[in-house]
């Protein structure tokens with residue numbers, strides 16, 4: 093199986109299927125540092141990345157932002173002193189698509 097982070101994101105479409113059940117559990121097992129959470133009724137992936145200070149957290153945040161723009165798939169990122177909280181979900185389907193798991197794996201590689 094190709095490493096999840098090496099998969100390409102497919103274009104987000106409003107009729108794209110949400111990831112559920114067995115497939116979701118398998119994908120979650122590949123990104124064990126991420127939580128499966130509900131925010132405003134939408135399922136999302138969340139991980140808190142910790143750093144020595146604000147500047148290092150900011151540099152990581154910028155790398156994630158560059159990745160997102162390159163893939164046209166964007167997270168929510170909360171930047172704080174010593175922390176960056178990243179949440180991935182697909183706006184168009186109001187939940188989790190395989191793209192979100194790919195982007196979470198790609199985010200881990202930036203850390």
Ligand SMILES: C[C@H](O)[C@H](O)[C@H]1CNC2=NC(N)=NC(=O)C2=N1
Pocket residue numbers: 104164165166167180181182183184185
């Ligand atoms: C118009 C633009 O391509 C779309 O809105 C893209 C932008 N980035 C996106 N990011 C995420 N996470 N979900 C989307 O549905 C999405 N759609």
